[in-house]
């Protein structure tokens with residue numbers, strides 16, 4: 438099954454466009470685990486179990502594991518996801534971007550070592566840095582397009598004088614992802630919930646590719662505006678929230694609190710669909 442098939446199925450089964458981001462930060466764990474990087478797996482597995490019927494995807498952020506030398510716990514978490522949430526696609530948030538020969542190694546890491554269904558990529562180095570990921574049939578790749586951070590403006594909002602119509606860089610990327618770069622039909626774009634007007638612009642230029650949209654919750658993005666700008670019947674969106682769900686409670690009830698927060702966010706997103 439392709440990444441897009443999995444996404445469609447999970448979105449339908451769980452009635453959801455919510456992605457729970459797995460960004461484990463031991464200092465924010467509840468008392469019995471607090472500050473202990475060996476508890477990363479336990480913490481994340483509890484969150485997965487509490488939310489697996491509410492999401493269309495999970496997104497582990499690799500830096501939160503690698504920073505603690507906890508790649509083995511990410512491998513265990515991937516196995517846990519396969520066993521306990523087999524219907525939910527996993528997007529490995531790695532934001533890789535390197536020359537083709539090195540990209541081949543990163544692709545192997547994401548799809549073979551971790552068994553991810555999709556990966557996030559920085560497209561800054563051009564198509565040959567993206568192509569190795571597209572060699573994996575059915576695997577998804579999300580290109581950073583108009584990111585949620587304020588500094589995203591610095592490059593993404595620059596005009597390309599050399600391209601027809603002098604589009605902004607992020608607009609050009611949106612066209613490439615919808616068209617010539619989408620060799621395996623599984624490309625998507627990352628756009629921040631903090632910029633709904635730009636989400637709308639990206640959707641106009643790339644009507645059918647999936648949009649991964651982080652920035653609701655801790656970054657303050659407007660969930661309803663995000664859905665209105667990005668969701669289309671044949672253009673899926675995956676709205677990520679990490680900290681607001683993971684740390685909804687700092688106590689022993691963290692998993693129950695995460696579930697309540699995920700449910701609230703899921704319902705808010707669903708209700709904002711035009712005609713819902």
Ligand SMILES: O=C(O)c1cc(=O)[nH]c(=O)n1[C@@H]1O[C@H](COP(=O)(O)O)[C@@H](O)[C@H]1O
Pocket residue numbers: 458460498530532557583584585586627628629651652653654655656677678679680681
């Ligand atoms: O690619 C991403 O996931 C990403 C792109 C972007 O533009 N902004 C952004 O916040 N992210 C990631 O999405 C997550 C957001 O986390 P919260 O702000 O805690 O919901 C983090 O893992 C970020 O690395």
